[in-house]
């Protein structure tokens with residue numbers, strides 16, 4: 001597929017994907033979702049990828065779903081557009097490696113929902129966050145009503161969802177919406193540093209802990225603990241990643257991951 005909106009590059013096992021439609025502040029349209037779905041499928045099938053960074057070109061991460069495209073939709077088309085986005089965001093979050101949003105500017109509406117579908121978020125000090133759908137007589141359509149309270153708690157989520165207030169990076173950090181804030185010119189360097197920190201770890205262990213943690217959230221405590229036990233066990237045995245990691249520790253050397 002030829003990508004027109006997404007600009008993917010891979011560097012030492014890290015896929016860096018820039019959303020680039022700056023003239024519309026990277027607003028999410030059907031073409032974006034088609035490209036993103038295709039890219040997600042190809043990255044998921046590539047065992048050499050160990051982490052992904054998603055960022056935006058220009059002054060926005062993503063300023064929301066594309067209002068110019070949405071305005072003409074019927075109720076049925078609106079639901080289909082919402083489901084397409086939900087499927088895409090679920091697939092993004094379920095990628096087998098960690099996905100980091102590097103939030104360079106506006107992350108509004110569907111843009112914040114996209115950032116929340118990632119595993120964690122690093123923000124430029126100039127980034128702005130909000131769910132302004134109610135300004136348009138709409139509500140979130142890409143599961144923001146579900147992800148936001150899980151990330152920041154019910155009260156801060158409902159505050160943002162009902163007031164449409166736009167908050168800055170420091171407030172986003174305070175409520176736990178982002179994990180780190182850095183100067184704009186340091187955003188990619190800092191995000192790459194974190195991605196490299198992850199890619200230096202046992203690749204199977206990283207994949208498994210992401211899967212177990214995410215799946216556990218949708219299960220009971222007991223089911224999640226059992227899932228953890230099964231995958232913990234799968235990292236043992238001759239030739240396993242756990243064996244290499246533990247032997248390397250005892251032999252005081254750096255592990256050689258396969």
Ligand code: DAK
Pocket residue numbers: 023024025027063064065066067068077078079080081082083085106108109110111132133135136138139140141142
């Ligand atoms: N969609 C389309 N175009 C957008 C856009 C958007 N969300 N946001 C900005 N643009 C376009 C502007 O129209 C403008 O285009 P031109 O006039 O140059 O052709 C260009 O980007 C630059 O924007 P501004 O001139 O407005 O730039 P400023 O710096 O002055 O303002 C801003 C930046 C981010 C404060 C402002 O652009 C703004 O308020 N944008 C709208 C933000 C917003 O309301 N976002 C939420 C969108 S609603 C659902 C599925 C999904 C959703 C809901 C339901 N289902 C199907 C159930 C999600 C909804 C949303 O995300």
